Structure formats: C-alpha cells, structure tokens
Amino acid sequence: MCGRSLGEGIRLQVDHKVPREWGGPTVDENLWALCSECNQGKRNFFASITDERVQQAMLHPSVHIRLGELLKAFGNGRVPKAYLQIVAFTHDDFEKRLRELREIGWRYRVEKRRESGRVRTFFVLEHWEPWPANPAAAIREGERAKKRRDKR
Numbered sequence: 001m002c003g004r005s006l007g008e009g010i011r012l013q014v015d016h017k018v019p020r021e022w023g024g025p026t027v028d029e030n031l032w033a034l035c036s037e038c039n040q041g042k043r044n045f046f047a048s049i050t051d052e053r054v055q056q057a058m059l060h061p062s063v064h065i066r067l068g069e070l071l072k073a074f075g076n077g078r079v080p081k082a083y084l085q086i087v088a089f090t091h092d093d094f095e096k097r098l099r100e101l102r103e104i105g106w107r108y109r110v111e112k113r114r115e116s117g118r119v120r121t122f123f124v125l126e127h128w129e130p131w132p133a134n135p136a137a138a139i140r141e142g143e144r145a146k147k148r149r150d151k152r
C-alpha cells in the first residue's frame with residue numbers, strides 16, 4: 001500500500017483483504033502481502049468501521065454487487081462516500097463502478113452537505129433492479145449498446 005520495496009528492510013505480512021472477523025475467507029483472492037506498518041494501519045481502520053451494513057456488503061465477490069447492496073441496505077437513506085470506498089476495496093475508482101450501475105437500470109443521486117465545517121458527500125439510492133447473472137458483463141453490453149446508439 002505504501003509502495004516501498006523489499007530492499008528497504010521491510011517485513012511483509014500476509015493479510016486478509018476482507019478481514020477474517022468480517023467473514024473474509026482464507027483463499028488466494030482474499031490474501032495479499034503488506035508491510036507490517038500498512039497492515040497495522042489497515043487493521044485500525046477496519047476496526048473503526050462498526051456498521052454491519054458495510055460488513056455485510058463486503059462479502060460479495062462482485063464490486064458492483066458490493067456497492068449496490070450497500071446502497072440497498074440504507075434504503076432511501078444517505079450512504080457516506082467513505083462506506084462506498086470501503087466496499088469498493090481494491091478498486092480505486094469506486095465512482096466509476098457506481099456510474100456503471102446505471103447501465104443496468106440503477107439510479108442514485110449525489111448529495112453534498114456541510115457538516116461541522118467540512119463538505120461531506122453522500123449517495124442516495126433512487127431505483128434498483130434485480131442483479132443480472134453477471135453484472136460486469138451486462139454493464140459492458142450496456143456500454144456497447146450506448147456507443148452504437150451514439151454513432152447513429
């Protein structure tokens with residue numbers, strides 16, 4: 001996470017991307033190597049997240065389903081941006097992944113609110129559709145169809 005390399009006297013630790021306490025399995029896809037400092041920082045960060053809706057949403061292997069299920073778990077409520085960043089985990093651009101949900105009929109709005117001097121961003125679900133068998137494939141197909149329409 002910090003980008004330092006092994007030559008710099010770093011000790012690597014095997015870490016569960018989705019923490020074990022959250023139900024993250026011990027399988028290759030959920031394991032990576034972090035330096036001990038990054039690992040401790042990540043552990044503290046996850047320990048600070050106590051909302052079970054976030055933990056539940058984390059368990060889906062598809063990033064689109066993780067984001068969508070988190071929005072659904074809040075009903076019409078405001079979902080803090082940080083929560084979506086967490087469930088997008090390992091996908092840097094969670095807002096792009098979120099926009100892609102529009103390709104399969106989902107609608108949401110973004111709200112900015114000033115809270116104790118800081119502007120905070122929230123996402124509010126307006127409409128959702130049942131998941132296709134393969135959300136990523138359905139999204140790609142939707143994007144291709146849109147490009148064909150734009151060309152005409």
Ligand SMILES: [Zn+2]
Pocket residue numbers: 001002003004034035036037038039
């Ligand atoms: Zn590190």
